[in-house]
């Protein structure tokens with residue numbers, strides 16, 4: 001705490017992982033002897049830089065850029081970039097720290113990192129977004145490389161931003177180094193299924209959790225917060241599996257659509273038009289927008305928080321429980337507060353933590369890197385099958401580890417321990433570096 005003052009999200013993420021590790025440290029004192037805990041929560045490298053750019057009115061704008069290269073014991077740094085006004089070092093470090101364990105758990109050879117900027121792409125023209133991305137990459141490029149650090153998208157960074165970032169990287173380095181960024185368009189080095197992967201993966205993971213109780217998505221009422229990259233494709237997969245998704249949200253409020261979310265309309269409004277929740281409601285009879293209050297007040301069997309950190313509080317958990325929720329899985333990173341997680345778990349709700357449930361995105365990014373390295377392009381069905389296998393593997397690793405440590409069904413403990421031990425073993429093997 002003294003070393004990282006004011007970084008509350010980072011403290012929360014570290015505490016959540018460390019709280020699970022007691023039994024591992026007792027069983028493996030070599031981790032203590034080698035100061036693995038102290039080392040793992042100190043980033044290998046942190047880069048903070050000025051991003052100057054010119055807006056459409058000709059005014060100079062200054063933002064702050066970040067890249068926290070947290071841990072490369074398992075492979076090159078890998079993790080997304082977030083463009084949102086709330087971004088500061090504490091958010092980037094929380095996300096980077098989570099990414100270490102998520103990437104480890106995915107079974108792919110990738111280390112953990114995260115980055116971003118306090119730039120807000122909302123309301124900015126394409127030209128402004130492009131100039132910002134070019135300015136951002138003008139500094140960041142020197143720290144990247146397919147064997148060094150490979151960023152991807154996150155909040156506020158989708159296909160458009162990745163395109164502008166890749167274009168600038170290519171221009172500066174004079175290299176078509178496809179493997180330096182993931183989330184690229186499929187016509188220029190991207191992988192099919194990457195766009196869908198995080199949302200699909202979250203639902204696949206949840207389906208596996210439900211399977212342990214002989215349940216499934218079929219016929220269930222589902223509430224999904226957010227309406228971005230993750231949420232939209234969680235809606236799609238849940239619907240494919242026979243669920244009715246009755247609510248989604250954005251930062252202007254939440255939409256209730258009892259007939260079941262119209263996915264085509266949602267995609268048109270959010271992906272094509274970059275519109276707001278009210279634009280969906282205007283074209284969807286029977287739906288309504290609620291501007292105040294919590295989306296978790298809507299009764300559901302399965303809740304998938306897919307917007308942002310700390311969006312599901314202990315009061316929200318009480319509300320979900322009062323309506324009989326049976327499973328909660330985190331499509332977003334750390335969307336559930338620690339008190340809410342505890343209450344849900346103590347109440348017997350299946351709870352899938354983000355570092356396991358939303359690992360499908362980064363895992364498919366690693367598949368994109370594989371395709372880039374072999375100059376290949378896999379078809380949709382094959383790639384989705386690989387994603388399903390990966391999510392199944394993550395589920396089984398979490399469940400198996402929870403069993404091994406005497407806490408069956410505790411996916412939080414299972415994810416933290418399984419993610420940690422693989423990285424810790426690699427750190428021991430690589431020596432004190």
Ligand code: NDP
Pocket residue numbers: 153154155156157198225226227228229230231249250251252306307308309331332333334358359361362
């Ligand atoms: P997007 O920017 O595409 O979408 C985010 C959604 O959440 C938007 O609907 C946004 O609404 C809403 N939102 C964001 N911040 C807030 C806030 N402070 N209050 C209320 N609503 C908010 O991001 P992604 O879908 O990519 O990411 C969502 C979450 O999933 C994040 O936690 C991210 O770290 C995590 N994640 C993403 C992965 C990916 O592959 N993209 C991979 C793994 C995790 P509005 O548009 O109004 O701001």
